[in-house]
Amino acid sequence: MPRTDKSDRSISQVTDQEALDFHARGRPGKLEINPTKPMATQRDLSLAYSPGVAVPVKAISEDPSRAFDYTAKGNLVAVISNGTAILGMGNLGALASKPVMEGKSVLFKRFADVDSIDLEVDTENVDEFVNSVRFLGPSFGGINLEDIKAPDCFIIEQRLRELMDIPVFHDDQHGTAIIAVAGLINALHLTDRDLKTTKLVCNGAGAAAIACVELVKAMGFSPENIILCDTKGVIHKDRTEGMNQWKSGHAAQTKARSLADAMEGADVFFGLSAKGALTPEMVASMAKNPIIFAMANPDPEITPEEVASIRNDAIMATGRSDYPNQVNNVLGFPYIFRGALDVRASTINDAMKIAAANALAELAREDVPDDVAAAYQGVRPRFGPQYIIPVPFDPRLISAIPVAVAKAAMESGVAQKPILNMEAYAQELSARRDPIASTLQRLYERVRRHPKRVVFAEGEEEQVMRAAVSYVNQKLGTACLLGREEQMRETAKLAGIDLDRTGIELVNARVSRRVEAYTDYLYARLQRKGYLHRDCQRLINTDRNHFGACMVALGDADAMVTGTTRNYSTALEDIRRCVDVKPGHRMIGVSLALCRGRTVFVADTAVIDMPNSEELADIAEEAAGMARRLGYEPRVAMLAYSTFGHPTGERSERVRDAVRILDKRRVDFEYDGEMAADVALNSKVLEQYPFCRLSGTANVLVMPAFHSASISTKMLQELGGSTVIGPLLVGLDKSIQIVSMGAKDSDIVNMAAIAAYNASS
Ligand SMILES: NC(=O)C1=CN([C@@H]2O[C@H](COP(=O)(O)OP(=O)(O)OC[C@H]3O[C@@H](n4cnc5c(N)ncnc54)[C@H](OP(=O)(O)O)[C@@H]3O)[C@@H](O)[C@H]2O)C=CC1
Numbered sequence: 001m002p003r004t005d006k007s008d009r010s011i012s013q014v015t016d017q018e019a020l021d022f023h024a025r026g027r028p029g030k031l032e033i034n035p036t037k038p039m040a041t042q043r044d045l046s047l048a049y050s051p052g053v054a055v056p057v058k059a060i061s062e063d064p065s066r067a068f069d070y071t072a073k074g075n076l077v078a079v080i081s082n083g084t085a086i087l088g089m090g091n092l093g094a095l096a097s098k099p100v101m102e103g104k105s106v107l108f109k110r111f112a113d114v115d116s117i118d119l120e121v122d123t124e125n126v127d128e129f130v131n132s133v134r135f136l137g138p139s140f141g142g143i144n145l146e147d148i149k150a151p152d153c154f155i156i157e158q159r160l161r162e163l164m165d166i167p168v169f170h171d172d173q174h175g176t177a178i179i180a181v182a183g184l185i186n187a188l189h190l191t192d193r194d195l196k197t198t199k200l201v202c203n204g205a206g207a208a209a210i211a212c213v214e215l216v217k218a219m220g221f222s223p224e225n226i227i228l229c230d231t232k233g234v235i236h237k238d239r240t241e242g243m244n245q246w247k248s249g250h251a252a253q254t255k256a257r258s259l260a261d262a263m264e265g266a267d268v269f270f271g272l273s274a275k276g277a278l279t280p281e282m283v284a285s286m287a288k289n290p291i292i293f294a295m296a297n298p299d300p301e302i303t304p305e306e307v308a309s310i311r312n313d314a315i316m317a318t319g320r321s322d323y324p325n326q327v328n329n330v331l332g333f334p335y336i337f338r339g340a341l342d343v344r345a346s347t348i349n350d351a352m353k354i355a356a357a358n359a360l361a362e363l364a365r366e367d368v369p370d371d372v373a374a375a376y377q378g379v380r381p382r383f384g385p386q387y388i389i390p391v392p393f394d395p396r397l398i399s400a401i402p403v404a405v406a407k408a409a410m411e412s413g414v415a416q417k418p419i420l421n422m423e424a425y426a427q428e429l430s431a432r433r434d435p436i437a438s439t440l441q442r443l444y445e446r447v448r449r450h451p452k453r454v455v456f457a458e459g460e461e462e463q464v465m466r467a468a469v470s471y472v473n474q475k476l477g478t479a480c481l482l483g484r485e486e487q488m489r490e491t492a493k494l495a496g497i498d499l500d501r502t503g504i505e506l507v508n509a510r511v512s513r514r515v516e517a518y519t520d521y522l523y524a525r526l527q528r529k530g531y532l533h534r535d536c537q538r539l540i541n542t543d544r545n546h547f548g549a550c551m552v553a554l555g556d557a558d559a560m561v562t563g564t565t566r567n568y569s570t571a572l573e574d575i576r577r578c579v580d581v582k583p584g585h586r587m588i589g590v591s592l593a594l595c596r597g598r599t600v601f602v603a604d605t606a607v608i609d610m611p612n613s614e615e616l617a618d619i620a621e622e623a624a625g626m627a628r629r630l631g632y633e634p635r636v637a638m639l640a641y642s643t644f645g646h647p648t649g650e651r652s653e654r655v656r657d658a659v660r661i662l663d664k665r666r667v668d669f670e671y672d673g674e675m676a677a678d679v680a681l682n683s684k685v686l687e688q689y690p691f692c693r694l695s696g697t698a699n700v701l702v703m704p705a706f707h708s709a710s711i712s713t714k715m716l717q718e719l720g721g722s723t724v725i726g727p728l729l730v731g732l733d734k735s736i737q738i739v740s741m742g743a744k745d746s747d748i749v750n751m752a753a754i755a756a757y758n759a760s761s
């Protein structure tokens with residue numbers, strides 16, 4: 001069995017300060033609520049509120065099922081906690097649990113397009129908690145209980161399930177059990193074990209542990225082969241201290257009294273307890289090819305490195321995203337609720353849970369297709385000890401799991417609105433997912449595998465320093481901060497930034513021993529463009545864009561990011577003095593606009609002012625190449641104010657010519673035009689042009705001129721609520737990116753990662 005490979009780790013460590021800044025930045029917290037209907041005119045108000053709102057009120061009062069047609073109920077899940085078991089951190093109270101609950105809510109949205117709101121209920125009293133929640137049924141399509149300690153959680157969930165007519169699901173119990181069992185099915189298969197004779201030790205006897213053990217028994221494990229432990233050791237038949245009816249139900253007939261006793265010869269370890277609970281000695285005493293799921297969060301019972309230093313035959317999983325095999329309920333709850341909501345299930349029953357576990361296990365055994373491989377750190381995973389379960393960013397999850405859950409709900413008779421066409425449903429599900437999440441994830445993972453040395457040219461700026469530290473913390477490579485060391489240290493000290501860490505280099509152009517080489521290089525390029533040797537020396541000595549770009553040009557760094565203090569075109573001029581366009585390419589700017597689950601590439605947003613037809617065709621090729629490098633199959637729309645010849649005009653003729661040029665070039669991507677933006681982006685409008693060669697709405701928009709590109713992306717950002725990344729510089733021979741003036745540290749680090757990614761692709 002292969003060794004747990006440390007190089008497979010792709011640690012995304014963040015500092016405490018970064019975590020606090022992330023939560024505090026902009027509007028505090030992670031959630032906001034947006035209306036889905038216009039509220040602009042008097043008429044809108046009359047429809048949305050009084051008098052119009054009375055009509056759906058009446059309809060719902062006559063037929064409650066109409067609430068799903070006229071309100072947000074059908075896609076809304078409440079994440080509810082009292083904070084008595086926050087991750088593995090214990091009882092820190094309702095208020096302190098809010099960041100986790102907000103987090104769960106945004107994961108619902110991000111992964112499965114389920115709207116969700118967190119509710120923190122400030123009581124440890126079971127009756128009070130139940131009474132607070134039981135009357136909320138009309139508001140929601142489902143209730144996700146979270147981080148409520150055992151045994152209260154068992155009573156709360158049971159009572160709410162009885163009292164409410166919507167799914168009530170305690171994620172720490174069933175979500176965890178479903179994912180753990182899916183991983184276990186595959187690990188047993190890989191180690192050729194018979195589940196009837198496999199011995200399992202579970203450390204922890206709380207919410208997650210009891211549910212996992214119950215599901216494992218339901219799978220066919222022999223009860224006599226399972227031992228549970230808690231803070232007081234083994235839960236055995238004669239024990240009385242620290243017991244409750246749920247623990248008693250799993251008390252073992254055994255002489256083992258401590259976790260160490262129980263672990264001797266064990267085949268499987270489930271950790272649902274706390275950091276560091278499993279010792280190296282215990283791991284050493286396990287059977288051959290042991291299966292170790294150390295699932296405590298945020299820190300596991302034992303780390304994969306520790307296990308790897310003891311033995312090389314273990315299948316190892318943790319609850320964390322920074323090791324292979326993440327066994328975490330995030331793989332379950334968004335998709336399970338998606339399926340349950342879509343069939344209006346009255347409950348989430350065992351059949352639905354087992355269906356989800358099987359779907360997850362099967363997915364890991366399937367061959368990974370190309371577009372999915374991209375989500376796996378650029379390396380196609382193969383079913384085996386290092387890959388027993390899909391990663392949360394696997395784009396297949398959104399269709400595989402809800403479909404399985406919905407089918408199981410229908411077959412088990414709890415679906416109130418059965419789905420008639422499952423194939424169409426699976427397609428709808430895929431369309432719900434915003435691909436940019438996996439795009440950026442993939443990009444970061446790839447850079448972690450091939451870390452790069454990136455120049456942060458404006459090293460004296462506080463946000464640039466923060467970005468450099470974040471770059472290094474995320475294990476993306478080395479960050480070279482350009483500037484005067486004294487100045488950088490002073491700013492860093494005032495801002496509380498620690499620059500004395502491995503991976504951060506402070507580079508002062510004035511005292512660098514590379515000044516001569518860079519000056520000679522620049523002089524060779526510029527001597528016939530009016531520059532004297534001493535002009536070049538001054539540029540290298542005093543201008544950080546020139547110095548940084550020469551570092552990249554002469555191979556002293558892989559990539560560079562700049563732009564926070566200088567406008568885009570000035571920064572671009574600086575760079576172009578030092579770096580050429582890639583042979584056979586054209587330099588352009590591509591912006592990524594992310595809006596309502598859609599990602600579109602817009603070009604050229606940075607370089608060519610008024611492109612001619614030839615240049616428009618080049619822009620289309622460069623932008624399509626960029627989209628493909630980021631994992632999108634390009635569908636290019638050549639935009640104009642007219643569509644396929646109407647109305648006529650000289651400017652549209654230029655775009656039409658570009659299409660003809662692309663025809664002649666026989667490019668290997670879909671394109672068509674000229675067309676207006678609504679034709680390119682709206683499938684209903686596009687249907688009016690059945691001859692159009694695009695197989696779907698466009699994801700690459702080639703604008704007729706720089707100004708329309710720039711204006712439209714900025715309007716999207718300011719008025720349309722889109723996130724715009726870029727412009728990304730494409731077509732340069734070296735990987736250099738320019739951020740916009742005043743960019744935030746998170747924008748700068750994203751750009752640095754993109755620059756690093758381009759340096760290796
Ligand atoms: N990876 C994942 O998806 C998930 C992981 N978890 C993790 O599982 C853990 C437990 O969560 P949950 O079940 O919700 O919490 P609970 O509070 O319901 O249960 C905690 C259990 O852990 C036991 N325990 C705590 N410390 C130790 C220790 N050092 N040795 C032995 N047992 C210990 C407690 O023992 P006692 O009964 O004696 O107090 C209790 O039985 C947390 O770390 C959590 O992050 C939870 C859900 C999902």
Ligand SMILES: CC(=O)C(=O)O
Nearest residue numbers: 087088172297328329
């Ligand atoms: C993942 C999770 O829900 C927990 O650790 O509590």
Ligand SMILES: [Mg+2]
Nearest residue numbers: 087146147172
């Ligand atoms: Mg939890």
